Amino acid sequence: MAIVKMNKISIIGLNKEKSLLIKDIMDLGVVEISSQDSKITDPEWINFVKRDGNETEVLNYDAKISKINEVLASLEKYDNSKKPLFSTRRTITSVEFEQRILSSAKTEENVTQILELIKSLNEVSTEENKTETAIMSLKPWAMYDVPLDIGDTRYTSIFTGVVPNIIDIEKLTNDLEQKTDRCYFRKISSDKDQHYISIICLSSEKDDVYEILKQYGFNNVTFKDLEGTAAENIVKYDQKLKELSQKKEIIEKNITGAVPYKEEIQLLYDHLVIERDKNKILGNMLKTDTTFYIEGWIPENSKEKVEQALNAYQCWYEINQPEEGEQYPIALSNNSFVQPFESITELYSLPSSSNIDPTLFMAPFYCIFFGLMLADVGYGLIMSILCFSVLKKFKLEGTIQKMLKLFFYCGISTAFWGVMFGSWFGDAIPAAAKLLFNSDFTIKPLWINPMEEPMTLLVFSFVFGVIHLFAGMAVKAYMLIRDGNVLDAVFDIGFWYGFIIGLALMLFGNAIIPGSGQIGKWMTIIFAVGLILTQGRSKTGIVSKLISGVLSLYNITSYLSDILSYSRLLALGLATGVVSSVVSILGSMGGRNIFGILLFVIAMLIGHSFNFAINALGAFVHAARLQYVEFFGKFYEGGGEQFNPLIKKTKYNKIIKEEI
């Protein structure tokens, strides 16, 4: 269906044309060159071919790219111009791109220079840190007025060091005094961990003094390579810090001065990425002395384009349909409404090529369920308008564009259900009317108010659930019929349809159409018998057939739990509504005066932002869950490989072919 049909392509060409041909293929951007590892080990091939590839070149490019990345990151940091909310790629023609790359030697020089600057900036920063640490460690000794380079004199020894804060200094001095009276003790300073002390004693008594100090957990502190007192050194270091910060400023100014080169550097970055990818893809190719071999996939509808390009070369090529059951890489193609929902499918897993693209079937349900769970006109409109204006303003690509489109549609759905349920920022408007004008104005819901009639909405949630599940089963039936298993479709899907509808009619039918309960009863019985007779058909032996047939009825519990799971549609919808009304009530508490109105406005802003954020997240997650668990569970198997053609994976410039 919406999985793009792929054709297999193989090319044999001459080595001398290889790089040109690869460039052309890359320009086309529709050829996936698959890895040929299996052929390397195949004895039939191994005698003729070798793996192509140029890994050293790739590594070279990678090294250059990572350097430029570093440069760009720091330029980004010093770029003071206003940055857009979303980064988009500049559009540039291939002609202009090639031309500007010609002068890349100058850019490379700039890159080297900026790298130098970054390196010296780092050095200065390290030096700064070192100096700061040195100051920190000297600070406690600021009051110590003996020059730090004086250690022992002829007759005396000096101890400088720290003892833990918890010890009793007085006891320490007492102990010292008891030992000797020719000893000078001084506490320099203390902080929350330790005391900083110095002791001067006779050299002859040095060991005795040290013995006592050791008992109090004394740790020697030495000042290596320092001259003068601590205070003098601190002044010196402070001076050094000043110089360093000046140096830093100059370097930073130089880097800021290089910001205008950013665009050229980005161009070079993209160029290197393209060249790297060209070299990298060689690893997926095979070669002989004069020829090369490529095998891969192209979308069927690009066949002519590829043929045209290849005809310009002296090469042999072949484009074939994939063999029966052969797995091919997956690309999805859908119309513009369904396309954004591909991201939900991709987040789960891509379909395998024998499966079906579920996006088309899932999209409307996702949109409706998201809307039901958020269900507020205000929130929906804000979401849609925000997404729309971002999409208009920025030329976004890829996943983020898909996501914004997705939320645009979901916002519309949210607003729609808001109208149905009469929720405009919850009940903010009636609450404001009540606060300001004391009027009993209310906004009537177009359908029902879920707060007042939760049971009705609960039933409808289940009805939505049954429709959703039946749709999933219908897709399964389609797949079975497509593969020629018509009977399987009738037995496994058709009978269950009948059984579930019958059960529903039997239990609830009389309330809607009197007498339909009787029909439901017979339907249930007939289809139950049908299931018992058919569900064990793969088993051998009449007894085991019947047993597994009967056991299969137990599956009704899984259908039941699937359906009950849809009650979250009501519950999350209620959560949005109730939190909104909490906000209104809190906001109205100030009464009708200037502060009351101010309180109302503030409560509205904060409360609704919070409510919107948390419930939009809930709606996103739970709408996805209903698809992944309940819906996909009925028919879908993932496991497809993404189609990964050789294209220019540029980051900053979007290269287009024609002139604009």
Place this chain on the structure above:
Amino acid sequence: MNILTNGNFLAILGASVAALAGIGSAIGVGIAGQAAAGVVAEDPKKFGSTLILQALPGTQGIYGLLIAFIILNKIGLLGGGMAELSAAQGGFFFAASLPIGVVGIISAIHQGKVAASGIMLVGKRPEEIAKAMVYAAMVETYAVLALLISFLMINGITI
């Protein structure tokens, strides 16, 4: 007057029990937050996706608040004039608050653990965030069911 036969007291007690679901959310969000901080320490760019996962166990607290609020609103405590409830009516409110109060706490704690594991998953494979969210949402199902039952019960009580 015996306070346990006072209907109004029982109803307010019910609202309190419902709001206790926030305990679970606090623990759950806490567990997830610790894991998130660890992942962000390695790669600060993952703040956004880990924050989303961290927020998931927070909903039980909101559900509890929701039920508590509906009870308070229904008995008129918020409007000023509180209705005189019989002991039986008050007991009904209390009973109706139990599902979200109890299930909320337990499911939020476990959802927090799943979210924490999910955050680890995102740490290694950022592209798999959807799966991590769905795992956490599986746990939340039971809080949603409890919320629904509590809500339907309260909705059915006549005063």
